[in-house]
Amino acid sequence: MITSIRYEELDILLNDLFTRYGYDFTEYSRASLQRRVQRLFTLDRFPSFAEFRHRLQHDPLYFRRFVEEITVNVTEMLRDPSFYQILRTSILPVLATYPFIRIWHAGCSTGEEVYSMAILLKEAGLLHKSLLYGTDINPLVIEKARKGIFPVSQMQKYSENYIHAGGMNDFSAYYTAKYHLAKFDSSLTGKMIFSTHNLVSDFSFNEFQLILCRNVLIYFERSLQSKVFKLFDYSLENFGYLALGSKESLRFSPIADRYRQIGKEKIWRKVHEAS
Amino acid sequence: MKRAELMVIGGSAGSLQVILGILPVIQPGFPLPVLIVLHRNGVFESNLEDLLASRTRAPIKEVEEKESILPGVIYIAPADYHVLIEQDHTFSLDYSERVNFSRPSIDVTFRCASDVYGAGLVCLLLSGGNADGVEGLQYVKGRGGVVVVQDPATAEVPYMPEHAIARVEADFVVPAGEMPAFLKGLAFLPPA
Numbered sequence: 001m002i003t004s005i006r007y008e009e010l011d012i013l014l015n016d017l018f019t020r021y022g023y024d025f026t027e028y029s030r031a032s033l034q035r036r037v038q039r040l041f042t043l044d045r046f047p048s049f050a051e052f053r054h055r056l057q058h059d060p061l062y063f064r065r066f067v068e069e070i071t072v073n074v075t076e077m078l079r080d081p082s083f084y085q086i087l088r089t090s091i092l093p094v095l096a097t098y099p100f101i102r103i104w105h106a107g108c109s110t111g112e113e114v115y116s117m118a119i120l121l122k123e124a125g126l127l128h129k130s131l132l133y134g135t136d137i138n139p140l141v142i143e144k145a146r147k148g149i150f151p152v153s154q155m156q157k158y159s160e161n162y163i164h165a166g167g168m169n170d171f172s173a174y175y176t177a178k179y180h181l182a183k184f185d186s187s188l189t190g191k192m193i194f195s196t197h198n199l200v201s202d203f204s205f206n207e208f209q210l211i212l213c214r215n216v217l218i219y220f221e222r223s224l225q226s227k228v229f230k231l232f233d234y235s236l237e238n239f240g241y242l243a244l245g246s247k248e249s250l251r252f253s254p255i256a257d258r259y260r261q262i263g264k265e266k267i268w269r270k271v272h273e274a275s
Numbered sequence: 276m277k278r279a280e281l282m283v284i285g286g287s288a289g290s291l292q293v294i295l296g297i298l299p300v301i302q303p304g305f306p307l308p309v310l311i312v313l314h315r316n317g318v319f320e321s322n323l324e325d326l327l328a329s330r331t332r333a334p335i336k337e338v339e340e341k342e343s344i345l346p347g348v349i350y351i352a353p354a355d356y357h358v359l360i361e362q363d364h365t366f367s368l369d370y371s372e373r374v375n376f377s378r379p380s381i382d383v384t385f386r387c388a389s390d391v392y393g394a395g396l397v398c399l400l401l402s403g404g405n406a407d408g409v410e411g412l413q414y415v416k417g418r419g420g421v422v423v424v425q426d427p428a429t430a431e432v433p434y435m436p437e438h439a440i441a442r443v444e445a446d447f448v449v450p451a452g453e454m455p456a457f458l459k460g461l462a463f464l465p466p467a
Contacts, residue, residue: 007362007390029359029361029367030361030362031359031360031361031362031367031369031387031390032359032367032369032371034390035359035371035383035387036371072369072370072371074370074371215370218340218356218367218368218369218370219367219369221341222341245370247339247340247353247356247368248340249339252341
């Protein structure tokens with residue numbers, strides 16, 4: 001019988017980590033976090049909660065592993081092709097009117113969405129005047145994102161997504177395949193800046209015309225969602241766009257009244273500055 | 276037996292017909308919330324909510340994250356997300372790795388619901404071609420929840436209920452045709 005991490009124990013752990021390392025997971029949704037922590041606890045074969053707790057408190061390298069393992073890093077290129085179709089047809093033409101385009105992918109994981117965006121920008125003739133910022137709490141995925149190397153086994157699916165998203169070129173032109181890896185073109189990576197950033201505790205670092213944060217907020221409690229929405233609002237130029245995941249919404253957020261949804265898509269445009 | 280507080284129905288291939296048969300007994304005033312976790316595929320991908328809504332007058336909706344779980348409402352797990360349940364009886368959605376090649380995974384929801392509802396949980400596993408849901412039922416059973424499995428002899432694809440019965444001591448094994456009447460009885464059971 002495998003020991004279960006109880007919710008009370010999880011709370012103890014989260015308080016420890018905040019005190020010891022300054023990482024605040026206390027406003028993460030518990031059910032998902034419990035699954036992730038339980039998974040790590042089982043994977044690393046801890047005999048008891050006490051030993052798990054002790055290791056986390058006294059071994060900073062293990063804490064690093066904890067951050068890497070409890071964050072969800074499932075992503076893909078051009079996921080929800082209809083979303084990218086709208087970006088291509090409705091949003092990029094507006095961004096094209098700016099002399100310089102700044103885009104923030106918040107919680108970008110291994111960067112697949114940043115590369116997707118770079119491809120869209122390149123095909124719209126906008127990449128040369130764009131800068132894409134990709135951030136994530138997890139340093140390991142940021143390193144991977146920077147390299148732009150993905151499993152070649154995914155390319156067929158991505159290529160299909162690309163076609164469904166209205167892509168008109170040959171998707172394989174964007175990468176070089178070698179053995180089981182596909183390395184994306186340096187003309188794409190040259191316009192990207194990757195860095196760690198914690199949405200819970202770090203501040204705004206620039207002003208953007210487009211912020212994408214997809215399937216990140218579902219892991220946060222409402223209180224934290226509200227804080228992050230305020231951070232995005234603060235980081236978004238007036239008339240800028242905020243894009244969320246397919247099951248996420250601005251509806252219940254404190255900034256909702258200053259944003260207008262683009263049709264039925266999970267894209268909102270900022271129509272008033274905060275007063 | 277503790278009075279049921281949440282019913283979770285898990286199904287895969289061949290389960291849709293059974294669910295369509297169950298829905299007419301879930302009408303407005305049904306005493307508990309019902310969550311349906313189906314392995315979706317192209318066949319009933321698009322109009323699942325509409326199809327299910329045609330069989331009942333009870334409110335029926337896709338799960339939204341952070342939404343409160345209310346009695347008498349039928350919730351459907353959205354395609355491509357796991358459905359989790361928080362201690363304050365709200366839903367969370369999760370886009371982490373597939374479990375048993377499935378997202379939504381029935382195992383994930385059964386376990387998570389059991390952590391919150393314990394003996395107040397009723398789980399029902401229907402027809403299907405993989406074993407997703409079986410481990411979850413074991414967990415539910417261990418925490419005092421009620422385990423109901425479709426009689427494999429009446430299942431279009433018996434693999435899933437067969438494995439459930441082999442590995443979990445089900446409280447009830449119910450033929451597809453008797454399922455509606457059975458669930459109605461279970462839901463309206465007075466507290467022991």
